[in-house]
Amino acid sequence: MLRAFLTLWLLVACAGFARAETIAxxxxxxxxxxxxxxxxxxxxxxxxxxxxxxxxxxxxxxxxPVIDGKGAWLVPGLADMHNHVTSRDDxxxxxxxxxxxxxxxxxxxxxxxxxxxxxxxxxxxxGPQIFTALAVDGDPQYGHLxxxxxxxxxxxxxxxxxxxxxxxxxxxxxxxxxxxxxxxEAKVQGIGVVGHNVKAVGLAEQLAxxxxxxxxxxxxxxxxxxxxxxxxxxxxxxxxxxxxxxxxVKAHGAFVxxxxxxxxxxxAQFGKPEVVKAYLAAPEARYLSPADRIDWARSxxxxxxxxxxxxxxxEARFVKAMADAGVPLITGGDAPTIPGLVPGFSLHSEIEAMxxxxxxxxxxxxxxTRAPGEFIAKTVPGAAKxxxxxxxxxxxxxxxxxxxxxxxxxxxxxxxxxxxxxxxxAANLQAMLNEVAERRAVP
Ligand SMILES: [Zn+2]
Numbered sequence: 001m002l003r004a005f006l007t008l009w010l011l012v013a014c015a016g017f018a019r020a021e022t023i024a025x026x027x028x029x030x031x032x033x034x035x036x037x038x039x040x041x042x043x044x045x046x047x048x049x050x051x052x053x054x055x056x057x058x059x060x061x062x063x064x065p066v067i068d069g070k071g072a073w074l075v076p077g078l079a080d081m082h083n084h085v086t087s088r089d090d091x092x093x094x095x096x097x098x099x100x101x102x103x104x105x106x107x108x109x110x111x112x113x114x115x116x117x118x119x120x121x122x123x124x125x126x127g128p129q130i131f132t133a134l135a136v137d138g139d140p141q142y143g144h145l146x147x148x149x150x151x152x153x154x155x156x157x158x159x160x161x162x163x164x165x166x167x168x169x170x171x172x173x174x175x176x177x178x179x180x181x182x183x184x185e186a187k188v189q190g191i192g193v194v195g196h197n198v199k200a201v202g203l204a205e206q207l208a209x210x211x212x213x214x215x216x217x218x219x220x221x222x223x224x225x226x227x228x229x230x231x232x233x234x235x236x237x238x239x240x241x242x243x244x245x246x247x248x249v250k251a252h253g254a255f256v257x258x259x260x261x262x263x264x265x266x267x268a269q270f271g272k273p274e275v276v277k278a279y280l281a282a283p284e285a286r287y288l289s290p291a292d293r294i295d296w297a298r299s300x301x302x303x304x305x306x307x308x309x310x311x312x313x314x315e316a317r318f319v320k321a322m323a324d325a326g327v328p329l330i331t332g333g334d335a336p337t338i339p340g341l342v343p344g345f346s347l348h349s350e351i352e353a354m355x356x357x358x359x360x361x362x363x364x365x366x367x368x369t370r371a372p373g374e375f376i377a378k379t380v381p382g383a384a385k386x387x388x389x390x391x392x393x394x395x396x397x398x399x400x401x402x403x404x405x406x407x408x409x410x411x412x413x414x415x416x417x418x419x420x421x422x423x424x425x426a427a428n429l430q431a432m433l434n435e436v437a438e439r440r441a442v443p
Contacts, residue, residue, distance in 0.1 A: 022047045023423060024060035025397075028069025031405060032389040035123045036293070039405065042105040044050045044074060044393040047125075049421030050384070053391055067423065072415055076387050077101065077396035079372035080128070080347045082215060082257045082332025086112045089436045090336060091120060091127030092345040093287050096429040097344030098411060100396035100419045101372060101386060102128045105169055105203040106135035106144065114164040123422050124431070125351070127241060129396065131380065133162040135196055137171035138178060139166050144171050150181035157185040160357035166380045168424050170211065170259070172222075183209035192379035197223025212379050213330070217315050221243050234307055236314035245318070246325045255375045258319050258367055260353035265340040267312050271305025279361040286437045287342055294443070296339035316357035323359045330366040330375055348412055361408045382402040395421040 023046050030039040032054075043058040060066060077100025084107050085091060086388075094102055104112065113132040120127040136156055137144040137408065147153050160168055168186055170179060170193055179201050186193045187210055194213040197203050203214065214220070224245055225237035249256060249344040269275040279285060280296060288296070314384040323329055331354075334344035340346075347368070373387020386394040397418040402410035416425045 017080045022052070022061065023067065023421065025064045025067045025069045025074055025399070026060065028399070029073045029159060029403065030054060030389050031073055031075045031365075031403065034388045034390060036405065038073075038405075044069075044389065044397075046197065046397075046418070046421050049395055051389060051391050051393050051395050054389070060393055067399070068418065069399060071401075072171065073400050073410070074389060075398050075400065075404055075411075075421060076369040076373070077128070077398050077417060078347060078368045078411070079103075079331065079387065079420065080333045080344075081213075081330040081372050081375070082259065082334050083343060084337045085335065086116075087118075088125060088127070088287060089287075089289065089439060091125065091130075092432040092436050093343040093345070094128050094347075094421060095126055095344075095417060095424065096433045098398045098414045099344055099347055099350060100128045100394075100398075100416050100417065101376070102130055103167070103332075104130070104132040105334075106133065106405050107170075107337075108132040108134070108165070110163045117164055121420070123420060124247075126419075126422075126424070127417060129386070129394070131166045131376065131383075132164070133167035133169035134163075134165040135169040135171055135195070136174065136178075138173040138175050138183070141158045141173070142171060142383045147178050147182075148175065150177050153178045153181035154185040155197055157189050161189055161191055165191075166383075167194045167212075167279060169215065170198050170206070172196050172199055174198045174200065176200040179206070180209065185213065186210070190381050192251065199223075204248055207216065207248060207254050210252075211254065213255040213257060213375065214249070215257050216262065216332075216334075217256060217274055217319060218259070218263050218311070220318070224248065234311060236310045239314070239317060242318055242321050244323055246327055249322070249327050250325070253378075254380075255328045255371065256322060257328050258329045258350065258354060259334060260315055261346060261349040262332070262334040262338060262359060263308070263315055264353060265313050266301060266338060267306075267308035269299075269301045269339055270308065271302065273302040276339045277300050282342075282343045286442075287345075287440065288336060289440055290442070297335070299339050301339065316353075319354065320358040323363040324365075325356075328371045328374060329354075329363075330372045331364075331368040351408065355408060361405045364408065365404055365411075 026046040045053045059202045081103045082429040117130040121124045192212045197219040228235040296354040335341035335343040370387045399415040400410040
């Protein structure tokens with residue numbers, strides 16, 4: 001029995017995809033993300049998938065498998081809190097990009113929300129820790145589950161919970177009565193409501209009713225800021241109103257998903273089929289599924305010209321102001337449905353877009369680590385803590401070559417990723433990417 005176990009351990013260790021009961025990082029600079037600081041040359045001991053201790057000059061127990069962190073930096077794994085990932089290959093793309101937590105914000109089937117989520121979270125399938133939101137709408141035009149009455153709304157909360165969804169995603173065309181019943185029942189059953197502006201309700205009332213998160217920053221265009229003038233439909237809101245939006249979000253303790261890169265990418269392709277062709281020819285597009293390639297090529301944005309440039313610029317100022325005011329921002333990559341957004345890669349693009357908007361590396365990295373951890377701790381009862389490198393938290397860790405608070409680009413090329421205590425070294429991550437590219441190669 002012992003021999004069989006040892007052989008298995010060696011096999012998984014050789015594959016670079018291992019979970020020892022106890023494993024230690026030695027001599028590593030820790031960027032814990034609890035506050036802006038570095039713990040130099042520490043020993044981080046991980047036991048049963050959780051961070052057990054962080055010690056200076058501490059020696060791991062004899063015989064503990066060790067990852068030498070000399071000269072490297074250990075940060076919390078990244079969180080992609082808005083995507084539409086449903087396949088194993090896309091889960092590999094996320095993990096290879098250092099994403100250790102994801103939230104599917106629509107199109108997660110019950111089998112993904114149940115079976116796949118459980119298998120990944122138990123470590124049987126490689127991928128980030130999975131959370132899912134069941135999207136509900138008032139009409140079928142966007143393909144979401146339709147609920148029309150308060151009774152439907154109350155019933156769907158229990159159905160979502162029973163099927164393993166952690167959230168209900170409210171979509172644009174819900175009726176006011178259905179939204180009210182949804183928000184109320186969600187409170188009773190202890191499940192979070194997240195999502196879009198609901199046209200019949202508006203963000204101010206939605207947050208007051210307990211909606212925990214706004215799924216994209218641009219929802220404020222549709223559901224909070226005054227309507228643009230009829231002769232200039234893409235005019236940006238007045239910057240003077242930013243303070244009101246910030247006050248609203250802070251009054252309700254809500255979270256906002258930053259989607260600067262998503263919005264900029266949408267803006268770039270309106271009326272421009274050549275831009276979508278360029279997305280399909282980009283290096284990371286070789287990792288796309290054949291179905292997504294077809295969907296990108298056929299997508300609707302390229303068919304009509306809309307100039308969103310002033311709104312794109314406004315959004316950058318708005319996100320920077322929210323970050324400075326202490327609004328908890330969380331990052332989302334929104335892949336793979338929108339052309340130009342490849343799972344995992346688009347999350348790094350979002351971090352880059354936040355930096356380009358003037359956020360400090362600390363602010364941007366907080367949105368990708370600590371804030372998502374706080375969001376889940378607040379909204380999903382019983383979920384393990386994550387997002388900070390500290391004892392008692394999930395061992396979701398990223399080992400990188402430089403200090404990301406000085407050189408955030410180091411996050412793009414992880415030396416290794418640990419998810420729930422399972423270690424994937426750089427060679428294993430590259431092999432995962434290669435396998436996905438091979439399986440999905442265009443003949
Ligand atoms: Zn989305």
